Amino acid sequence: MNLKPKGIYVDCTLGGAGHSYAMLSKEPSIELYCFDRDEEAIRYSQKRLIPFKKQVHLINDNFSNFRTHLALNKISKVDGILMDLGVSNHQISNTGRGFSFMHDEKLDMRMTKSQSMSAYDLVNTFEIKDLISIFQDLGEERYSKRIANNIVKQRSIKEIETTRELANIIEKSVPDKSKLSLTKSKARIFQAIRIVINDELKILHKSINDAISALNPQGRLLIISWHSLEDRIVKEGFNFESTKCICPIELPVCACNHRRRVKLVSKKAITPSENEIKVNNNSRSAKLRIIEKL
Secondary structure (H helix, E strand, O other): OOOOOOOEEEEOOOOOOHHHHHHHHHOOOOEEEEEOOOHHHHHHHHHHOHHHOOOEEEEOOOHHHHHHHHHHOOOOOEEEEEEEOOOOHHHHHOOOOOOOOOOOOEOOOOOOOOOOOOHHHHHHHOOHHHHHHHHHHOOOOOOHHHHHHHHHHHHHHOOOOEHHHHHHHHHHHOOOOOHHHHHHHHHHHHHHHHHHHHOHHHHHHHHHHHHHHHEEEEEEEEEEEOOHHHHHHHHHHHHHHOOOOOOOOOOOOOOOOOOOOEEEOOOOOEOOOHHHHHHOHHHHHOEEEEEEEO
């Protein structure tokens, strides 16, 4: 983050406040605006960040609206922004949310209860062609058609109400019954449903542009992604914003008038070391990309 004394920073995805706590511990003089649309995450983090309560602003809203909240606090530019995408460990381990196939819970997956559509609604009402498209495009699941077919068959008999019921359908649909194969397929399907319910990819596209616009010169944007769809959006967005010219290669003279706004701090994604994965197995899929405002 390249934290500066008395700088203003944004944690777009507060979760369990792990990153926020680390930043404040590293540089206690910073002012930190923290966003999360999960009410439970706000309540939990409020307690954890008590030692820094004078410097912290907790905001219960989607991080796609962070510029509006900064403007309400008369802040136009900040010195750094962090986004840790997807679902947090706090949400997975907090039973009753339906984010994980590891617990037998009601199908939900909403980041906030104010959202109208839940995973239950998607699984029980979407047409088979839409389910196949979601599982293929957002889950990159090889057996999408089989899983979608079996979901439709099962819900014609009885509505699918719990994560365990959905996980069982996935297990029956996947020919390879090895534990690794079944776990990966369940993770892909649950991921795809969660992305749709929370509109995650559309929000990410918008937020990258907003974040770059909100940075001071030399301010940094850090994004941690957890699957290929997220990382592709981040990588392409960062490359576009750090490239001087986006004209077709066959054009002899630049005609795009494109101006790069950032530079890449690391050309490749930063991934966890073997030692880090041993200590924290959940980190194995993480990719960190960093840019700096020019």
